[in-house]
Amino acid sequence: MTQNRLFGIIDIGSNSVRLVLYEDAGHGIHRIVEENKKTIRLINKVAKDGSLPLDQLDELIKTLLYFRSLCEAHQTDFIRAVATAAIRNATNSEDVVASLLEKTGLAISIADDEDEARFGFIGVMNAMAIPDGFLIDIGGGSSEITLFRDRQIVNSVSFPFGAVNTSKRFTPNGVTDEASLRDIRVMAETLFEQEPWLRQHPGLPMIGLGGTVRTLAKLTQKRSGYSLPLTHQYRIPLITVHETIDLLATMTLAQKLKVDGLNADRADILVPGLVLLQTALMHTGASTCIVSGTGLREGVYYETSCPEQPLVTDVLDHSIRILLHNAGVETTAHVDQVHRLSLQLFDGLQGYHRLGSSARSSLYAASRLFRIGTSVNYYTFPQHTFYWMTHARLNGLEHREIVLAALIAAHTGKKKSRRAYLAHQDLLTETDLSTAIALGTLLQLATALDAGRQSLVRDIQIHTSDGAPMMELLCSGNPEAELEEAGRLSDDFRKTWGFSLRFSVSE
Template identity: 30%
Template sequence: MKKISLIDIGSNTIRLVLFEYTKEHGIKEIRNIKTPARLAQYIDDDGYMSEEGILALLKILNSFKQISEKYHINKIYPVATAAIRQSENRDDIIERIKSELDLDAVIISGEEEATLGFEAAVHTISYYDAVTIDMGGGSTELTFYEDKEIVYRTSLSFGVVTLNTMFFEGRKHNDKEAIKKTKQFVEKEFNKVNWLRDRKVPILAIGGSARNIARIHQSMISYPIAGVHGYTMGRNSLQDVYKLLKKTDTENLDDIDGLSKDRADIILPSSIVFRTLLDVVGAKEFKFSRKGLREGMAMRLFSQEYPVAFNKYRVFEDSIEQLANDFNLDPTDTEKRTEIVDRLYHELERLDIITLSRTNKMIMKHAAGIYYLGDFIDRDASSQHTYYLISNSNINGIGHRDRVRLALIASYKNKTLLDFYAKETGWFNDEELDEIQSLGSLVKFANALNISNTEIVDNLQLSKQDGDFRLNIQYNGDPIAEEYHSVRQKKHIEKILGGDLWIEFTES
C-alpha cells in the first residue's frame, strides 16, 4: 500500500485529498476535504496577490499539512493552478510556502492542467473520442482526444470566479445585461479555439461547477440512484437547469436542491459556459466526470512506482475487479462462474434461443463475476444488498443505465424482486426486463453449477430433441452439491428454453 496527500490550490477552492493505492483495490480516497478560498479575488489590478490572500492560503495549507500528518502521510504534494499561476508574485508565494511550512508547492501550466484532467477522464470514462472541459475559478481547460489519445489542448484565462467579477460584480446573479455580456464573451473565447467547433463528439465535464450542475438536475428530476460520475445530460436538460437558475431570485438560491452554497453566486456563469460549449462543439451528450486534475496527478505519482497500474483501455474491467476485491469475493469462484455463464450463453446462441448485443453480453459476464456480492453484508438479504450496492456504486467505464442493468442481473433471485428493483428507476420496458430476467437466470444457474466452489464443471453441451432439451455437464470431482442445486434452479432456464430441461452429469 502506498499513500500520498494531494493539495489542489484552485482559484475558487482549496482541496485536500488523501489517496492510497494497492494493486487489488486501485486508487482509493481516504479523505476529501475542501474549503472555499476565492484566491482570485485577492489579486489586484497589477496582478499581485495581496498579503491577505497569501496569509489565507498559508493558514489553509498548514491545516491540511497537519491533517496529512495525523494520517501518517509525509508525501504531501501541493499543486497550484490559475490563481497563483497568474499572480505576478507567484515565485514569492511559492518561496513562502516552502520557508514557512516546509512544503514544496508546484505551479502547473494551463496545458498541463488540461492534460491531467484528460488523463483522469480517459481512465474512468469509456468514451474513446470526446472534448473535455475543466472549468475552475480562474481558468478553463479544454482538450480534444481520439482513440483515448490527446490531439489538442488549451487553457483559457477565464473561470467562474473571473466571469463573476467581470460581469456580475455589484449585480444580481441573474442580471439580464450581465448574462448577455457573459454569453457574448464566452462564445468569442471559444471561437478563438480553432480546433473546437463542430467536433460532434460528447463533452466530458470536470470540476466542481460541472458536478454542481449535475446535482441540481438530479434533484429536479428526483434521480433514483446516487453519484454524478458518468451522469449524462442533453441540451434540453442543461437548458432546464439554466432556466431554473435564471428565474430564481438571489435570496432564494438556497432553496434549490443540489446547489452548493459555496457556488450560489457563480453557478449561473458556469451554466452559460456549458450551454455555449455544447452548441460550439455540436455535441449531443454532456457527461460528467467526478475524476479530474487530482486523480490525474495521483495516477501520475503512483505510476512512478507502479508503471503498469492504470490501463485506459480496461476501465470497466478493472473497476469490476476492484469492486470484487472490495467485497472479498473469491477470484477462483468468480472466474469459474463467469466461464460457465459464457459457455451457457454460447450454447443458447448456437441453438438460436438467445442473442445479445456485445455490450449486454459483457454486462452479463461481469454480473456473473460479482453475483451476490451482498453476501459480504448479510447472506439472508444478499439479493437486496447486491442490487443497492452495485446500482449506487461508482463504477468506472459504464453509464448509469447499464450500471442498474448490471445490478439487476447480479442480484437476480426471482421475477418478483426483479420487478420491485426495476420499479425504482422505471428505466426498462417489458422487453428489456424479459432479457434482464433471462440473463439473471443464466447467472443464477451458473452459480448453482459451482455452488461448492470446487470447480468441478469441465464442459457442458445443450441439445434439443422433440421439443425437450438436454444439458450434458462433464465434471471432474464430486458433483453432489451441483446436481442438487442445478435441478432446483433449472426452472429458470426452462423459461428461457420454452420447454423441459433434462440435466445429465457425466464424469470427464
C-alpha cells in the same frame, strides 16, 4: 503482501482547495480515506497588476496547514500539492510558491496548461469507458477543453475564464440579466473561434468535470426525482442546460440559496459557469454532456501511484477490483468459475436471447460482484449486493447498465426482481426487467454448475438438438452435485427462457 501506501493529494484551485487521502494498494487500486474542501476563491485575491499579494495568502496558508495536519494524523506516506490557474497565472507565482513553502513546509508544484489537461484526462479516462469525445473542465479561473480520440489526447487548450472570474467580471452582484448572459457568450465564443478544431468534430459527447457540471447534475436529478444516487456518468442534454439557465438567471441570490441541491458557495457563480458550458456545447456541436465525478485530483493520484502507466487498460475491470477491495472481499476460485461459466452461457445462447454487448457488460459485472454483499451479511447478501452496486461508483457502465447489473447479481426470483425494478422505472423498461431476470437465471445456473466448489466444469458447449439447446458439459470429474443443483432451477429456467435444461456430460 504489499504494504498499502497513503497519498495526500492537494488541489489548489482558483475557487476551492481540496485534499483527498488515497489508501493505495498498488496498481491504482485504492480507497478514499478522507476528503476535505475549503472555498477560498483565490482568483478574487489577484491584484489589478496580475500579482497575487503575499499578504492575501493567510486563508490559503491556514487551509494548507490544516490539510497537512490531517495528513500527519493519518501518517500519510507522501503529500503532493498542485496549483492551477490562480497561482499559475499570477505575475509573482514564484514568490507565492516560495512563501507557501516557507509558511507551510509544503512544496507546491504549478500545473501548466498541458499538465492540467493531462491530469484531468487521466482522471476521466480511468473512470469512463468512452473512446472519443471532448473534455471540458470549468474551474474557477480557467477552463480547459480537450479533444480525445481512441482514448488519446489529440488537442487541448486552456481559456482564461472560469466560473469565478467570469462571475466577478460580468455579474459582480451575483445577479444575471440578458445583457450579462449575452456578454459571457460573446466572450467565450470569441475565444473558441480562435481554435478551429473545436468545430471539426460535431456529434461527439462532451465530458464535463468541475463543480459547475456536478452542481448541474445534482439540480437536475433533484428536480426529476432521479432514482440512482450517482452523478458520475450522468447524461445531461443541451436542452436541460438551457432550461436550468432560464430557471436560475431570473432569481435573486437569496432565491438561489433556497434551491434544493445548490450549495451556498456556488449560488453566485453557477449561472456564469453554466453559460460557459452551454456555449462550449453549442460551439462544438456536442451530442450530450456526460458528468464526470473524477478529474485533476484523480489524475494526480494515478500519476503518483503508477508513474510508468497511469492509464488503466480496462475501466470496468479496474473499477470492479476497486469495489471488491473496498468491500474487503477476496475473489475466490468459485466466483472466477461462475464468472467464466456465465459468459460462456451468454455467448453460447446468443442465437436464443440476441442480446448485445451492453447486456454482456452488465452480466460481466454481475458475475464478478454477485457475492459482494456477503461483506455485510451472508444470509441476506443478495439485497446488500444490490445496494453496493447501485450506490458505489461502478465505472465503465452507463447508469441503466449499472442497475441492470445489480438486478442480475441480486436475482433470487421474479417477484423480488420486480420490486427492485419498480424503484428504477425512470432508468429501465419492462424489456430491461425481462433481460435482468433472464440473465439473473443464467447467473444462478452458472452458480449451480459449481455447486461442489471444485471447478469441475471446464467448458460448456451448446448444440441444437431437436430444435432446442443441449448443454454439453466438459468436466474433469463427476458433476453429480452440479447437475442436482441445476435440476432445482429447471422450472424457473424453462418459464424464463422458453426451453428446458438439458445436459450431456463428457470428459
